[in-house]
Amino acid sequence: xxxxxxxxxxxxxxxxxxxxPLCLCVSVARESAIAFGIAAMMYGGVRAQSPNLGTPIxxxxxxxxxxxxxxxxxxxxxxxxxxxxxxxxxxAKCALCHGPEARGGTNAALVGGAPLTxxxxxxxxxxxxxxxxxTLFDFTRRAMPWQAPRTLTSDEVYALTAYxxxxxxxxxxxxxxxxxxxxxxRMPNRDxxxxxxxxxxx
Amino acid sequence: xxxDLPVAAGNGLLHRRAFLAGxxxxxxxxxxxxxxxxxxxxxxxxxxxxxxRGALIPEYASPSAFEKGxxxxxxxxxxxxxxxxARTPHHLxxxxxxxxxxxxVISHSGAPDIDPATHRLVIHGxxxxxxxxxxxxxxxxxLVSRMHFVECGGNSAPMFSNEPVxxxxxxIHGLVSCAEWTGVMLSTxxxxxxxxxxxxxxxxxxSDSMALSRSVPIAKALDDAxxxxxxxxxxxxxxxxxxxxxxxxxxxxxxxxxxxxRLELVDQPAMSYYEARTYAQVLPDGTAYQFYxxxxxxxxxxxxxxxxxxxxxxxxxISGLAYSxxxxxxxxxxxxxxxxxxxxxxxxxxxxxxxxARFRIPWRWDGSPVVLQSRAWDEAGHVQPTRxxxxxxxxxxxxxxxxxxxxxxxxxxxxxxxxxxxxxxVRHVYA
Numbered sequence: 001x002x003x004x005x006x007x008x009x010x011x012x013x014x015x016x017x018x019x020x021p022l023c024l025c026v027s028v029a030r031e032s033a034i035a036f037g038i039a040a041m042m043y044g045g046v047r048a049q050s051p052n053l054g055t056p057i058x059x060x061x062x063x064x065x066x067x068x069x070x071x072x073x074x075x076x077x078x079x080x081x082x083x084x085x086x087x088x089x090x091x092a093k094c095a096l097c098h099g100p101e102a103r104g105g106t107n108a109a110l111v112g113g114a115p116l117t118x119x120x121x122x123x124x125x126x127x128x129x130x131x132x133x134x135t136l137f138d139f140t141r142r143a144m145p146w147q148a149p150r151t152l153t154s155d156e157v158y159a160l161t162a163y164x165x166x167x168x169x170x171x172x173x174x175x176x177x178x179x180x181x182x183x184x185x186r187m188p189n190r191d192x193x194x195x196x197x198x199x200x201x202x
Numbered sequence: 203x204x205x206d207l208p209v210a211a212g213n214g215l216l217h218r219r220a221f222l223a224g225x226x227x228x229x230x231x232x233x234x235x236x237x238x239x240x241x242x243x244x245x246x247x248x249x250x251x252x253x254x255r256g257a258l259i260p261e262y263a264s265p266s267a268f269e270k271g272x273x274x275x276x277x278x279x280x281x282x283x284x285x286x287x288a289r290t291p292h293h294l295x296x297x298x299x300x301x302x303x304x305x306x307v308i309s310h311s312g313a314p315d316i317d318p319a320t321h322r323l324v325i326h327g328x329x330x331x332x333x334x335x336x337x338x339x340x341x342x343x344x345l346v347s348r349m350h351f352v353e354c355g356g357n358s359a360p361m362f363s364n365e366p367v368x369x370x371x372x373x374i375h376g377l378v379s380c381a382e383w384t385g386v387m388l389s390t391x392x393x394x395x396x397x398x399x400x401x402x403x404x405x406x407x408x409s410d411s412m413a414l415s416r417s418v419p420i421a422k423a424l425d426d427a428x429x430x431x432x433x434x435x436x437x438x439x440x441x442x443x444x445x446x447x448x449x450x451x452x453x454x455x456x457x458x459x460x461x462x463x464r465l466e467l468v469d470q471p472a473m474s475y476y477e478a479r480t481y482a483q484v485l486p487d488g489t490a491y492q493f494y495x496x497x498x499x500x501x502x503x504x505x506x507x508x509x510x511x512x513x514x515x516x517x518x519x520i521s522g523l524a525y526s527x528x529x530x531x532x533x534x535x536x537x538x539x540x541x542x543x544x545x546x547x548x549x550x551x552x553x554x555x556x557x558x559a560r561f562r563i564p565w566r567w568d569g570s571p572v573v574l575q576s577r578a579w580d581e582a583g584h585v586q587p588t589r590x591x592x593x594x595x596x597x598x599x600x601x602x603x604x605x606x607x608x609x610x611x612x613x614x615x616x617x618x619x620x621x622x623x624x625x626x627x628v629r630h631v632y633a
Contacts, residue, residue, distance in 0.1 A: 050394050051343055054325070054333030062326050065464050068405050068415060071473045097283065107284065116488040119597035120362060120611040124479060129490070132473045139475035143412035146283045146311065150413070193482060193492040200495055202402035202419045 067150075069138040073183030076137065079154035080178035083171070086163025089156050093145050102167060107146075111167045116192065127168040131193055133185035137161045137177075158182070207566065210545030213538035214566040215520075218548035221564065274304055275372055277607045285310045287607065288441065289376025292504045292523065298550060298558040299349065300379035302434050307441035308354055308377065311411040314461055318437075318445040321409070323429065327466035330396025337445050340431060343386040348428070348451070349557035351525045353378035353497045355454040355481045355612040361589070362596070362610040363603035366619075366630040370508035373606045374618065374630070378497075380525070380558035383449045385430035388423050392467075401467035405474070406448050409463035416457040417471035418450060422495075426451050426556075429462065452527030452556035453495055456481055483611050486597040491613075499526035499586045500615040501534055501561070501578035512626035515569035520547075521562040526580035531559035533579040538565060540573035540619070540633040547576070555581075567622065573633045575619045589616035589632060 059066075069075040090102065099105035113125030122128070126136065141157045143149050152160070162177040171177070171185060195201045208217035265272065272294045277287035288307040290300055300306075307313075318337045326332035357377035360367040367374065397420065404423050407415040418427070428449040431438065438444040443460030450458050456476050471477065471493075483491045501524035506512055520538075524531040530553045535544040547561035561576065578586045592614060599610050619633040 050390060052394060053339035053342055054335050054391065054394050055339075057324060057326070057332050057334040059326060059332055062324055062332060062464075065324060065407075066326070066466070067413065068407070068466055068468075068472050068474075070468060070470055072470065074468075074470075106282075116484055116490070118600075119486045120484055121600055122484055124482075124484065124490075129479060129482075129484075131478055131492075135473050135475055135478045138415075138472070142415070143311075143475070149311075149411050189490075192488070193490050196491045196494040197496065200419060200421075201493060202421065 067138070067142050069134045069141075071132045071134050071183070073134060073179060076134070076179035076182060077154040078179065079158050080176050081155050081157070081159025081162050082176050083159075083162045083166035083173050085155075086159035086161070086166075089152075089160055090163055093152075094160070097146065102164065110164055113168075116189070125168075126164060127170065127188060129189050129192070131187055131190050133161065133165060133170070133182055133187055136164060137182060210563075211537060211539070211543040213570070213572045214568055215536060215538045215543075215545040216564040216566060218546055218563050272304070274306070275376065281312060286312065287377065289372050290379050291372045292375060292502075293371045293507045293510055295504075296521070296560070298523075298554075298560045299381055299434060302381070302436065302439050302442070305379040305381060305433070305439060305442055306352075306354070306377050307439075308455070309410070309441060309460075310414060313440040313444075314410050315440070316409065316445055316461060321445050321463070323446060323463060323465070325391060325395040325465045325467070327405075327468055328398035328401035329392075329467050330398065333391075333395045335391065337431065340386055340429060340446060343390060345384050345386060345432075346428065347382055347384040347432075348426075349380065349382050349554040350449060350451045351378055351380040351497070351556065351558050352449070352455045352458055353525075355456055355494060355497070356609040357455075358500070358502075358614040358618075359609040359612060360603055360606055361592075361614040361616060361618065362598050364598045364600060365602040366632050367603050367606060368508075368630060369606055370630070371502060371504050371618075375502050377455070378523075378525070380523075381433050382435065383428060383430040384432035384435075385428040385446070385449065388427040388429055388448070388465075391429065391465075392423060395467075397467060400469050403468050403471050405464075405466040405468055405472045406457070406459040406462060407464040407466070408443075408459045408461040410461050414456075414459060414476065415472060415474045416459055416477055417468075417474065418448075418457060420467070422450055422453065452497055454481060454497060457495070481612060483596070483613060485595075494613050496527035497525070498613065498615040499528055499531075499578050499580045499584040500524070501531075501576045501586055502618040503536070503574055503576050503620055506574070506622065506628050507620055508628045508630060510628060512567060512622060512628070514626065515567050518565050518567055519562055520565045520574060521560060522576050524549075524559045524561055524576070524578035525557060526578065526582075526584060527556060528580040528582035528584040529555045530581045531561075531578055532581045534559070534561040535577050536561070536563050537575050537577075538572045541575060544577075569624060571624055572622050573619050573631060574622065575617045575633060577617055587616055592616040 097107040102110035113128035116122050158177045165171045208220050210217045274288040286309050290306045323335045354377035360374050403417045430449045446462050447460040448458050503522035505521045524534050534547045536547050537544045547563040550560035553559045619631050620628050621631040
């Protein structure tokens, strides 16, 4: 069996120096109201050994980049839209690639989908696969239209989300999507997943 | 002479140290084969390139013009509005790290043309104080350099075909590469921002046009994650994340966000498009894996392989690549008789954790049809499964895969078998 040099092992020891105070902080903080003060002191100790080259920035200044929507709705902006409004926007800005009425074009169809009973031969779709409706809002806003991402208004993204959920029979044709209603949409395959390594999920 | 050869397994696999342990006797035995190939001796004279001065040495060198075939294959060379894949030609390379120009790339909307002077990395969310870092600031931190492979979760996807695709290493396994990454440990930057005890995940986001985002458990971020700014000694290639990317050693390539601009600490995963939809794998029972995270132990033979024809019977070195999210590769076994007998290959030293290990084993081919295959073990005890084991757990297509650019599923880590025909051609088989 080949012998290995011990360089990486020394790296690991260095990492433990970082890990220990953090682990302590987490366990202490969960039990005590004064924990954050203790944590700040301990972090202060670690930080004193750091070059400290980051520049403080206010969350308000990050807002222009802060576009992640979480499954519980955190991050959803004000605004609203309906399936009917979405149909008009889709025809103008999305059908070029995804086809009329989202039936597919040079890029994927966004309507329909077979049950997930055909193993890896089953195409994954909004209707048969996506676990959270918030992902639809998040991805449409951050990445679409492909040629001009982040040009849609919040109302337009809500409307497109409503349209895609409606043509997939997940919400009604009259349902309005907004920051309150979207996180409450239950996707059909919500419980169809299992973590590959459950012990690694926080 | 035959009985003097240190045979280690069937069909001519020799002991991995045949040329080291045996010394002159064995080397002489093999020289016999080489001499038979060069029987037509000729008078040596100066070649044309030896009779005049050579070419100018350029500021930034490119490989010899004779090597122009050593290139990545492109899935979308005209940049149509869809994903681009550039696959590494492992059958034309050797050693353990991938030259930067040949490192695999997948980009869903091209490579952004980022000005390093104005690029910023923000850490915010559940932190004591949000911070922004310039590239200049990142460059001033204590830097670490580590060898790590990066592999697309969809690498080796053609192996899910119910019949072996007729393709080589580049088409099947070209979406993995290995480099020495240099950067600042992410834990250092997170310490500085101060992690709120409620934070459990970090959303990493790029500054590409799709603002690609993935959720990473905090534990990984504090373990060995790095914000890398150098790749094999020079700044990152544009396609690999210039000027900075996340490196999550051993984890799914798509999570190692390129063109990194934002890290948001949160108390739940974002369930972003690529984690909730693309990199979740449908299983035979209709459920799906979520958060696969790791690139399991895998190996494949690069030499010989399809496209590299054997030039008659005699001595060859079989070599290939092995790697695992589980740490260092501990052992690679090779068979030349389709799995009936196995011999242990030598590993190129040093063997780095979560990096390519180059394995080699000498082989005397007698010219008859053989089937070559490799199988790897890592230091944590993970064993590369057989293809049958992968298919039993994950399924396979019902019809043969004809589109090599398609991804029937992801995270195939079973073996790959190469059949050597009597004419020296190599083709892909299941064995």
